[in-house]
Amino acid sequence: MVHLFAEGRPRVAPGGTRRGQLREKGALMDAEIGSRVRELRLWRGLNMRTAADLSGISHGYLGQIERGEKPVNNRQVLEALANAFRVAPSELTRKPDITATSSESHDAAAVLADLLGGWWVGEVPAAPGRPLPEVLADLAAFHASRNKSGKHGAGNYPTQVAKLAPLIRDLLAAAADPATSRQALAPLLTAYHVAGSVAARLRAPGLPSMAAERMQQVANELDDPVWQSVAGWGRAHFISSSNRLRQYELAAAVADTAPPERMETRGMANLTAALAAAAQGQNDVAETHLREATAIAEQIEPDVSPWPSGIMQFGRTNAGIFRVSIGVELGEGPRIAELASAVHPETISSGRQASFWTDLGRGLLESRQHRDEGVAAILKAEKLAPQQVHDNWFVRQAVGAHLGQTRQDSTGRELRGLAWRMGLATTG
Structure with a gap:
């Protein structure tokens, strides 16, 4: 059961004109994306009215965004604008990488690009050729660490890549050996x-889709409908914001056709389809898939299914987390606290817990009366997965929008400290 409370040591901010400076910082963030929206609109040769019609938002709202008077704080608006200008959403949110591990993240993305692009299934990279049982034991330990339900998981993304890359090389070698191929393919x-x-978390364009292609290659080698469906869901999952309509089509197809002996795939496909529908403003469709996923989750004994190792985490907990996330996308605001009250996030990985607290916090921040609970939720997410939270565009928008509204109390200090750690304020 969810309990909201503020955690962490307050960072005391200097007085004087600080609040005004923070208000200006939040306004600057809005102005930056507003300027980018106007730049892309003019580049496409669109007037304000046409751009508003194409994006499905009002002419007045688009004007407020361009003038920096309103933030872009949900997927539906961000992706609608991107679609109107025929660009990726990242073109609207691009910013210098200000995380402390930016050079390490760049190096990690390069390792993944080399690994995914350099070898196909059946090809053998230079690998030490370790015994397969040893490799599988290390992969199982990696999955367990990454999916651990505490805050000490597999580490940040560069650390995960450093652990994962040699395992993939070893598994490729084993998959090319007829004596070990069948044992190695599903883990690969x-x-x-x-x-x-x-790769998606590192914002590395093209690499998630390349990973989906490799998953499909493995599934083809296995020639098993169960793993074919897993690969199909992976493809839909990795399309994400680049094409929500196609993501929905692919996910819905898997939800309809995945073999019933592994209901987890049908469940996750329904959740992916629900999020894709919500991002397009299709509330009823999203709700239909959410209900289907929830019904499937009730047929699975654990709150979080261990199958397949390390990648789906389907069950009642994840279905509840998706419901909260989609509630935020659909603008349900503080009502998501009711949805969250039935979720047991402590039963799932730290990354999924962080997603839960992040979305809950964003939703609560929409209401002045729930600001303290919203800040507390985002701080919980930060403790669990700091890089994931700091790089989240919507969290950055929400925090930036509230900087100028903070009071000189403990919650205000916590929010300013968070803003400082995210690079949105010069001091904590």
Whole structure:
């Protein structure tokens, strides 16, 4: 059960004109994306009215965004604008990487690009050729660490890549050996999925889709409908914001056709389809898939299924987390606290817990009366997965929008400290 409370040591901010400076910082963030929206609109040769019609938002709202008077704080608006200008959403949110591990993240993305692009299934990279049982034991330990339900998981993304890359090389070698191929292929598919997930977190264009291609290659070698469906879901999952319509089509197809003996795939495909529908403003469709996923989750004994190792985490907990996330996308605001009250996030990995607290915090921040609870939720997410939270565009928007509204109390100090750690304020 969820309990909201503020955690962490307050960072005391200097007085004077600080609040005004923070208000200006939040306004600057809005102005930056507003300027980018206007730049892309003019580049496409669109007037304000046409751009508003194409994006499905009002002419007045678009004007407020361009003038920096309103933030872009949900997927639906961000992706609608990107679609109107025929660019990737990242073109609207691009910013210098200000994380403390920016050079390490760049190096990690380069390792993944070399690994995913350099070898196909059946090809053998230079690998030490370790015994397969040893490799599988190390992969199982990696998955367990990454999916650990505490804050001490597999580490940040560069650390995960450093652990994962040699495992994929070893599994490729084993998959090319007729004596070990059948044992190595399914674990290799799960390792490729993790590679795609980390690449997406590192904002490495093209690499998640390349990981999905490798998953499909493995599934083809296995020639098993169960793993074919897992690969199909992985493809839909990694399309994400680049094409929500196609993501929905692919996920819905898997939800309809995945073999019933592994209901986890059908469940996750329904959750992916629900998020894709919500991002397009299709509330009823999203709700239909959420209900289907929830019903499937009730048929699975654990709150979080251990199958397949390390990549889905389907069950009642994840279905509840998706419901909260989609509630935020659909603008349900503080009502998501009711949805969150039935979720037991402590039963799932630290990364998924962080996603839960992040989205809950964003939703609560929409209401002045729930600001303290919203800040507390985001701080919980930060403790669990700091890099994941600091790099989240929507969290950055939410924190920036509230900087100028903070009071000189403990919550205000916590929010300013968070802003400082995210690079949104010059001091904590």
